[in-house]
Amino acid sequence: MDPVEIVQKEVQERRRAGRPPRALLSSARITRAALKLVTNDGYKGLTMAALAKSLNVAPSALYNHVSSKQDVLLLVEDHLMGKVDVSGFAGLPWTEAVTRWARSYRDVFASHLPLIPVIALLPVTNAPATITMYEAVTRGFQGAGWPEETIIDAVVALESFIYGSAYDVNAPADIFDAGDLAPTAPRFTAAVARRGAGGTGNAEIRNDADAAFELGLRAMVAGLAATLGPSAAPRH
Structure with missing residues (x-):
């Protein structure tokens, strides 16, 4: 390989190295990250700052794809x-x-x-x-x-x-447990105890x-x- 070819190859490799292999963000990635945040931290945990951090990008990069939290929720709803x-x-x-x-x-x-x-x-x-x-x-x-x-x-x-x-x-399994008040609601308590007894x-x-x-x-x-x-x- 002559010197010119070597230089050209090095330039091409540097250009390839400087380009990300894929887009840093996409609607699908944003949606998955938003769902994970809500699952782990509840709806209040879904903030633009938290979402950007979970995607390992700056908030400005996130705002290039979605303009607001409302946009993120729309992606989640549609998903x-x-x-x-x-x-x-x-x-x-x-x-x-x-x-x-x-x-x-x-x-x-x-x-x-x-x-x-x-x-x-x-x-x-x-x-x-x-x-x-x-x-x-x-x-x-x-x-x-x-x-x-x-x-x-x-x-x-x-x-x-x-x-x-x-x-x-x-809902918790004991949601209808009257506890110490069971004697004051005998019909309700009995109905709870019989729930599902008949089978379907x-x-x-x-x-x-x-x-x-x-x-x-x-x-x-x-x-x-x-x-x-x-x-x-x-x-x-």
Whole structure:
């Protein structure tokens, strides 16, 4: 190799060495880091400074990708909503599809409990996976004959139940233990002791939280169909 080639090779190697092998940050990396912070430290632990530190970058580098904590939360919301199973709305009967969707939705957020109070109030604006999820749900409702003006109210009612049920998954086993006050509430205490004694034979039910969720979901699906669904739609 002649001297010119040697110099050219050294210049090329220095240029390659000066370039990062990949972008320092990406939406996916930011989302994963934000989820990890919330999991470890709760929602209050998710600050832009803490997020930048966890990514081993300067805050200024983080602000090149997201302009605010709201932007970070939007990434997190979209990531989680993208995990919710809407496949049933492509072909299953409405009751089965909405049941599959609700179960998946609850499971996703039961694993990310600190984010529920935030994401439940976060607009869906510019969140592609979230909008895709809602579009699939809406299409499924419409395909089942639901009046358009009732669909979003039904979805919101179901979501309220789903978020509450996600909390219940994480409730302590002795949440209904009356302790020393048990003698003053004998009926309640007896009902707590009998909880789940009958069994259901439902493979989806693994614990008390599942039993309560399945009971409530069946009631909600039947009730919504009876009051707002196609069978209740006014005849023209």
